[in-house]
Amino acid sequence: MKVLVSWLRELVDVPVPPATLARDLHMAGFEVASVEPVGDDAVIDFEITANRPDCLGLLGLAREVATRYQTSLKAPALAELGAADAIAAGPLRVTVEDTERCPRYCAAIADVTVGPSPDWLARRLTAAGVRAISNIVDVTNYVLLETGHPLHAFDLAKLAGSELRIRTARPAETLTTLDGVQRKLATDMLVIADRDRPQALGGVMGGADSEVTDETTTIVLESAWFLPGSIRRTSRRLGLSTEASYRFERGADLEMASTALARACALIEQIGAGKVRMGWVDARASKREPVRIAFDLAQVRRVLGLEVEPAEVRRILEGLGFGVDGEAPTLQVTVPSWRVDVSRDVDLVEEIARHHGYDRLPPTFPALTAPPPPPDRRLEIDRAVRRLATGLGFSEAVTFSFISERTAREFVPAGPLVAITNPLSESFAVLRPTLAAGLLDAVAHNRRHGRRDVRLFELGTRFLPDGGENRSFAWAWTGAAVPDHWSARARPIDFFDASGVVQGIASALGLSISLRAAERPFLVPGRSAEILAANGNGAIVSGFVGQLRPELADARDIPAQDAVFVAEIDLDAVDDLVTLLDLPRTRALPRFPSIVRDISILVDDTLLAADVRGTIQSAAPPTLVRAFEFDRYQGKGIPEGKVSLSYRLTFQAPDRTLTDAEADAATGAIVDALAAAHGAVRR
């Protein structure tokens, strides 16, 4: 809202220079976008918040000025329009068919000579950012800027039957609006029609056919009030936002309709553009009772934490146009028709705070009246996971929650996705079903900028169409497991670096996990696994780890020879299994020495390590405290299809020193069990 200060001064005494005015109104809630000096005058551009449509006109701001500086308002000149009639004025007949969408419709008739506006008027419009067009159109815009109330002028000669019908559009009706666009109307859109067809989109834009032109000799001036929701829906649906719709959808002043009309008529005569006929239409569904609020002054203290003198309360409210009756502690406050934002006592408290000054509020602190709750377990786990990941050399990434559908399909080739209906671009079209997609892009970005070793992780939500929102931890890793050093060349990562990170983090969280070979569409077959987390009665699949398919990396300009490993863990699934946050219960340290036995066995190379471990565990006595796989060998001396496995077995008893004989017997039993179960041959 651009305000020419000299114009504002016509409506209120402004006892300060423009810069001070701008600053003071800024601090009263009217954000100043800019102040442009124009000679000793200035144009101040205010950003008016959505709750203050009354300040989308100079009159509203003038009230704020009057209240701020305790000066007086000056009413602009109004024309005498004679008697109002609900239906007719001269040849014009007005019928409001939809009184809900249009509870008040005022109209007057003037005989005019269309031409340019006088300079002073055109200059004011220009300063306010409105183009001068012709005296009649300019007058409607002038009144809009001054009062905040939108008006419209029709060429009476173009109105079939000299009639105006305020109704909703009929099926298949169209209207060519002033901007020359032919618009298809929906049946819930309000139109101002003549006898035959729509002539304006009520409260939004006039029609081209009944536009005021140089040939126009008689005009119908419309000043109405339209239902905000209806205007907003129409404006949105047609993608047509105008000065009028902007104001009506926020809420115009029902009482201002007639005042703005009289003001426009006065101006038409003042600038010699025409003569207003006596008698006007005021079609009004019902008189609206003003909002009254019983205002308990204790509310001021209760909400603000500050005592404001009743006299100050009264001064502020009356200055802004509120009616104030009664005495403290309870005032009877009548809300003026233009303050559509005020309906309850707290709204009045805001007015008082605004004009008394936010700077006068005392800074205090809320009392703690209940014990704080314990921290959220999930957030604690998140924190632990972040700490572990950074300790393992992974840096945290934040990637977008939405990705392109094409990318999503690389990870989830089939089935539903959670899609966005109005994305700004295709790359933000669906909600990510995995965090791996964004991490992969981040790895590629770093790879493109010369980073060979990249370890990134992210913790966030993934969106599983059938599983809901899911808290997930994922990482991506490419480059060296052991970085380049003068003592040795870098060792590129392999599957066991990747699985080791998963196992290390799980172990630190107190999760008991195992890996099982499993395919994923985006992972290299044979180098991908599911993560199984043991719960009381089995294990649940809670993630994956594996090498990314080279074609996915290649598509992102990651060199094909650089293996990228990724893993993702469903934190929601394992939250309850994490023991990290439990109070640790310690065991006594062993008091008796342990005995170590190494065994090497020859088995089929297809036998899974997990199976061997299982056999060892089940055949061993409770004194086996550790079985460590320390070598795995194929090659010279080992038959084709076989592998030599070496285990270090540690035996220990809590209550005595084990004998060699006991250890040998236990080892023998383990070897026998391995032979029986897997045909293992001891080497």
Added chain:
Amino acid sequence: MTPTDTLRAQFTDEIAAARTDRDLKAIRDRYLGRKGGAIAALMKTLASAPAEERPALGQAINALKREIEAALDARAAALAATARPAGAVDVTLPGRVPPIGGLHPLTQLRTRIEAIFARQGYEILSGPETEDDWHNFEALNMPPDHPARDMQDTLYLSAPWNRSVPPVGSAARSDAVSAPSDAHDVGSPKKAARSGGASAPPDTRPATLLRTHTSAMQIRYMETHRPPVRVIAPGRVYRRDNLDLTHTPMFQQVEGLVVGEHVTMGDLKGTIIGFLRELFAPDIPVVFRPSFFPYTEPSADVFIGCQQCRGAGCAMCKRTGFIEVLGCGMVHPAVFEAVGYDPKAVTGFAFGVGIERLALLMYGVEDIRLFYENDLRFLEQFPL
């Protein structure tokens, strides 16, 4: 120059050049060797010298011999002192540095903010990022067709999404759920059992949009918890904004909510000033200006003095000397009514701050996109 002087000069040069024990041994042999040593050779010249010169010459040679011995010993001791023990390494070679990762700057800042409020007894919430219209708009006093919805251009889901949302926040506290006296009935959550919290059933209303603010979480919390309330709601939020220097379609917010029987706007002011001073600087100017949000009344925008120009006016603060950092206000009674609280019995304040916005200011970052590129050259500029 006498022959002894010549030899001394020669020795002085040689010993200065000696670097190893082996060098010293060679010098010792060359000068002090019984046969063929330079001193021995000089001694032999003694016989042919005139008798009267012999004593002085002999003394000079002996003196030189002692000098050489002493110098050799001193040099050997010096070399021994600097010699490396067996198996020594060059400790100045670079070690094998284990890689250490860092937290994302936005996480670091968010954690800092959370810690400030956690210390003041705030519960930190987490909640769904997809929402229904009720939690994101209606309950926040933004009915359909409300112009304020324009302030937050929303991303909508293509189809309503049926997913189950666990209750937000911990189980309600036992002392808070005990039946209050009539005089102090502060209202009760209407959407869930009185015990509220984690014991409330999951919400199965379908999601239709991506939350535009974390206020939605606060509604969920109030629906299942009775006052007093003191919570922080951090998380990702989504708006239909193009990605450019200062905008992203996704960013992170921290919102706070305090509800109780005697919570005032003064409390809001004190809390915000304390927060911003801890975050920025103990003496930073903080200014509250009236503003508008549908869910608060009165509402305020909060500005801090520009750190760049110290209030003098610069490009960063658009020559105003102040930078907007936060929006806040007293909870609108309509919001309390929506969640079943009695606005006559309780008051509350709420505030919301964009983490990216603060991060841009605090870290001097000029392009918000840097936070999402995850370029390690950028991330590694933040402390681990």
